[in-house]
Amino acid sequence: MGLALAVSAPACKTGPDLSADYAQTARENYELALGEFSDEDWDESIQYADFVRIRFPFSRFAVEAELLVARSEFEQGNYLTSQDAFRQFAKLHPTHKHVRNGWVSYMAAVAAYMNGPQTFFLFPPNYQRDQSRLREALIELEYFFDHYGDTPTSVNALALRDEINRRLLEHELYVARFYLDREKPEAAIGRLEAAHNRYPGIGLDAEVLFLLGITYLRMDEIELARSTFSELQSQHPTHHHGEQAGVYLRYIYDTYGPADPSRKRPDRSRPVPLPPPKPKNLERPERPDLEPQTTPPEESKPEPVPPPVPTPSTTTPSGEEGGTKAAEPPPASEESPPASEESPPPSEEPPPASEESPPSEPPPAAESTETSAKPGEPTTPDGVTP
Numbered sequence: 001m002g003l004a005l006a007v008s009a010p011a012c013k014t015g016p017d018l019s020a021d022y023a024q025t026a027r028e029n030y031e032l033a034l035g036e037f038s039d040e041d042w043d044e045s046i047q048y049a050d051f052v053r054i055r056f057p058f059s060r061f062a063v064e065a066e067l068l069v070a071r072s073e074f075e076q077g078n079y080l081t082s083q084d085a086f087r088q089f090a091k092l093h094p095t096h097k098h099v100r101n102g103w104v105s106y107m108a109a110v111a112a113y114m115n116g117p118q119t120f121f122l123f124p125p126n127y128q129r130d131q132s133r134l135r136e137a138l139i140e141l142e143y144f145f146d147h148y149g150d151t152p153t154s155v156n157a158l159a160l161r162d163e164i165n166r167r168l169l170e171h172e173l174y175v176a177r178f179y180l181d182r183e184k185p186e187a188a189i190g191r192l193e194a195a196h197n198r199y200p201g202i203g204l205d206a207e208v209l210f211l212l213g214i215t216y217l218r219m220d221e222i223e224l225a226r227s228t229f230s231e232l233q234s235q236h237p238t239h240h241h242g243e244q245a246g247v248y249l250r251y252i253y254d255t256y257g258p259a260d261p262s263r264k265r266p267d268r269s270r271p272v273p274l275p276p277p278k279p280k281n282l283e284r285p286e287r288p289d290l291e292p293q294t295t296p297p298e299e300s301k302p303e304p305v306p307p308p309v310p311t312p313s314t315t316t317p318s319g320e321e322g323g324t325k326a327a328e329p330p331p332a333s334e335e336s337p338p339a340s341e342e343s344p345p346p347s348e349e350p351p352p353a354s355e356e357s358p359p360s361e362p363p364p365a366a367e368s369t370e371t372s373a374k375p376g377e378p379t380t381p382d383g384v385t386p
Contacts, residue, residue, distance in 0.1 A: 022048075022051055026052050026055070026056035026059040026061040026062065027061055029048050029051055029052045029055075029056075029061075030048070030049070030052050030061040030064060030065055030068075032048045033045045033046075033048035033049040033052065033065060033068055034068070036048060037068060037071070037072060037075075040075070042072045042073075042075055042076040043076075045068065045072045046069055046072045046073070048065075049065035049066070049068045049069045049072070050065070050069065052065040053065045053066055053069070063093055063096065066085075066089060066093075067089055067096075067098065067104075069085060070082055070085035070086050070089060070107075073085055074086075074107065074110075074111055074114075079111045079112070079114045079115035080111075080115055082107075082111045083108050083111035083112050083115065083140075086104050086105070086107045086108040086111060087105075087108045087140075089104055090104045090105055090108070100148075100151075101148070101151050101152065101153060102144055102147070102148030102151040102153040102154070102157075103153050105140065105143060105144040105147065105148060106144055106148075106153045106156060106157050106160075108140050109137050109140035109141045109144060109157070109160060110137075110160065112133055112134075112136045112137035112140050113133070113134065113137040113160060113163075113164060115133045116131065116133035116134045116137065116167075117129040117130065117131070117133075126167065127167065127170035127171045127173075127174050128171075128174060131167070131168055131171050134164050134167060134168055135168070137160075137164055138161070138164055138165075141157055141160065141161050141164070144157050145157065162202060165198075165199050165202055166199075166202045166203065166204065168199065169195055169199040169202055169204050169208070170204070172191050172192075172194070172195040172199075173195070173204070173207055173208070173211065175188075175191050176188040176191045176192050176195075176211055176215070177211070179191075180211070180214070180215065180218075185215045185218040185219050186219065186268075188211075188215050189212075189215050189216075189219065192208060192211055192212045192215055193212070195208055196208050196209070196212060205235070205236070206232060206235075206236040206239040206241040206242065207241065209228055209229075209231060209232040209235075209236075209241070209245075210232060210241040210244065210245070212228050213225050213228035213229045213232060213245065213248060214248075216228055217248070217252070219266060219268075220266050221265060221266065222252060222256050222263060223259065223260070223261065223263055223265075225248070225252060226249065226252050226259060229245040229248045229249050229252070230245075230249065232245040233245040233246055233249065
């Protein structure tokens, strides 16, 4: 059992153990990192260089080991990590010889370029993909030409800039053709005019001028199309687009006549956005399409007239002609003030009932008697002695 454990113990290791291979000094470990780099063993080279950088931070080999780590990351294909490492090295060690001759800044631009879209048979063409990394490489090259434009490395930097501009121009031409195929020349004209002014002398000037002339012709810019095709024919007479320019010039002459600088041009001004329409229903702004709900004014209704208070009436004694007789008003009490002589006499007849008020029947009048009830005699509820 002890022999079996001894045999199975080394099988538990998951990776190489380099702790026993490290040397004692910074120089020896840096030389081991260079040896692994020359053998294209990038992981081993990074481990030895990191050991030098961390264990001997104040040694001059620590600076060289830091640069070696950036180079190993680049060779390994980690271009984004390598770009950051080169850029950081240029900021921390501005007096290093590879920083002063511009090589480190140039390598940062190369790393950004290599991190851009590359051609592969399973992927779309590189000009159809995102070009942001290439624009970032141009920013790195601008920094290089601002600080190290007079160094021998500038020759390689100029060649790299031309290559990046050529790829960016291919992308612009691809986008312009995309809009032209969908009958949108207004969207393509801006791309082509900017490409013609930004990327001259790269080798694709004939392509740019040809597409620019076709776009002007579709937009009814006759004189601009004529001048563009003339420039294409004069500058690139042997190019196949230069031969096509002569055909277009004959077509323009036969259709629109000779050149006329005063020819009316189409309106190419940018459209002015119109303000949003005012909502119809201000009370409900979330539904501006609805009409406002207007309530008709309430009709004035006459105030209800209270029903008249019936006046008490007396009936005639039995045997006399029927009918009701208005009761006389009670005598005024001594405490009440005398009525004014100027006041009109009280009306004997009740006021007529309103048309809207419901008819009311007067209460039965009490029978009047001339004789009053004596004390002790029975009386009816009407106050009449039977």
